[in-house]
Amino acid sequence: MAQVEEGFRKTVMTKEDGRYLIFYDFSGADRKTDGRRRRQEEESKQKNLAERK
Amino acid sequence: MSELRWHPFLEEWVITATHRQDRTFLPPPDYCPLCPTKPGGFPTEVPTDHYDIVVFENKFPSLQRVPPPPAVEGSTISPVQPARGICEVVLYSPEHSGALANMQVFRIERLIRVWQDRYEELGATAGIKYVLIFENKGEEVGVTLHHPHGQIYAFPYIPPKIEKELAASKKYFTQHQKCLFCATLEEEYQDGRRIVFEGERFVAFLPFFARYPYEVYLAPKRHLSSMAEFTPEDRKDLALVLKGLLLKYDSLFNFPLPYLMAVHQAPTDGGDYPDYHLHFEFYPPHRTAQKLKYLAGCEAGAGTYINDTMAEEKAAELRGVGPQTITELKQEGEE
Numbered sequence: 001m002a003q004v005e006e007g008f009r010k011t012v013m014t015k016e017d018g019r020y021l022i023f024y025d026f027s028g029a030d031r032k033t034d035g036r037r038r039r040q041e042e043e044s045k046q047k048n049l050a051e052r053k
Numbered sequence: 054m055s056e057l058r059w060h061p062f063l064e065e066w067v068i069t070a071t072h073r074q075d076r077t078f079l080p081p082p083d084y085c086p087l088c089p090t091k092p093g094g095f096p097t098e099v100p101t102d103h104y105d106i107v108v109f110e111n112k113f114p115s116l117q118r119v120p121p122p123p124a125v126e127g128s129t130i131s132p133v134q135p136a137r138g139i140c141e142v143v144l145y146s147p148e149h150s151g152a153l154a155n156m157q158v159f160r161i162e163r164l165i166r167v168w169q170d171r172y173e174e175l176g177a178t179a180g181i182k183y184v185l186i187f188e189n190k191g192e193e194v195g196v197t198l199h200h201p202h203g204q205i206y207a208f209p210y211i212p213p214k215i216e217k218e219l220a221a222s223k224k225y226f227t228q229h230q231k232c233l234f235c236a237t238l239e240e241e242y243q244d245g246r247r248i249v250f251e252g253e254r255f256v257a258f259l260p261f262f263a264r265y266p267y268e269v270y271l272a273p274k275r276h277l278s279s280m281a282e283f284t285p286e287d288r289k290d291l292a293l294v295l296k297g298l299l300l301k302y303d304s305l306f307n308f309p310l311p312y313l314m315a316v317h318q319a320p321t322d323g324g325d326y327p328d329y330h331l332h333f334e335f336y337p338p339h340r341t342a343q344k345l346k347y348l349a350g351c352e353a354g355a356g357t358y359i360n361d362t363m364a365e366e367k368a369a370e371l372r373g374v375g376p377q378t379i380t381e382l383k384q385e386g387e388e
Contacts, residue, residue: 007166015109020109021107021108023107024108024167025104026163
């Protein structure tokens with residue numbers, strides 16, 4: 001059973017002995033972070049190029 | 054065998070959980086039950102390594118969702134009850150090595166989000182009156198598995214220490230129309246000598262009344278009763294201050310400092326607790342690099358702690374090591 005909450009996905013499984021196991025997945029948040037990181041890298045590259053000029 | 058037995062002199066419950074004697078005790082890394090199951094390997098608690106954070110019910114719980122009937126009969130003086138509740142394990146990472154202090158800030162933020170979710174979900178469960186989030190780190194405090202993890206106990210009652218804090222907070226609020234913890238923070242800031250580390254929203258300080266040499270309280274500067282009130286900005290700042298404090302601990306004697314960490318927040322029994330202030334409490338057992346503090350005759354026997362050190366001096370020691378400002382940690386938080 002998967003459930004999407006603020007910033008994460010929660011998947012609940014049941015073990016053979018009846019205990020639950022909950023996986024928290026923040027990969028959606030990662031994608032946002034990756035985008036921000038790429039922007040920062042791009043800005044940094046542009047700044048370095050401008051300084052060299 | 055498992056039940057709650059009433060302690061009539063202290064008026065508190067004692068949990069009997071004899072099955073816990075059989076729990077896994079310091080296995081070699083190749084046989085860690087908290088690591089992801091390897092292909093062809095023995096089955097562990099987690100069948101995959103594709104996760105950020107995992108929570109599961111403890112295999113050796115002190116409190117159980119469906120508890121067995123008490124194994125003994127109680128009496129009028131000492132009644133017994135089934136040990137009803139929930140005990141969870143929180144795995145911080147699939148990696149066997151590492152610790153909360155060494156996790157990247159954004160991963161600590163995620164862990165805080167999971168703590169918040171567990172507080173809300175377990176707290177909304179019928180019969181659960183208190184959710185205790187905690188971590189035991191190091192063999193010195195009884196850790197039996199080294200894989201980075203914490204625990205959560207969902208109690209069918211408010212534990213005695215919290216009850217005492219709630220009563221003190223209510224009393225102070227009635228007398229002064231102010232939160233006791235907020236007033237304590239004001240005093241700590243006025244004095245300043247025991248502040249250890251701070252962010253924009255959270256502060257770590259070694260309390261005036263510390264019972265352990267390196268005991269630290271970490272709390273929001275503004276009045277919050279529980280994690281349910283956290284905003285994303287709160288989680289980010291808490292992650293920075295938490296990491297900063299733990300790095301300071303590890304810098305103190307140049308080895309990973311063992312500690313007990315417990316989160317105190319509002320009960321989930323349906324009551325209203327506007328006068329209670331969320332805070333983390335840290336109890337490292339070390340009093341020097343080589344010496345440990347034990348709960349001896351006066352502490353275990355009478356409940357009165359003896360601190361062999363000055364809180365002001367120990368706070369200065371902690372201030373002097375590790376990161377000095379959250380700015381040093383902020384860049385990492387952007388990753």
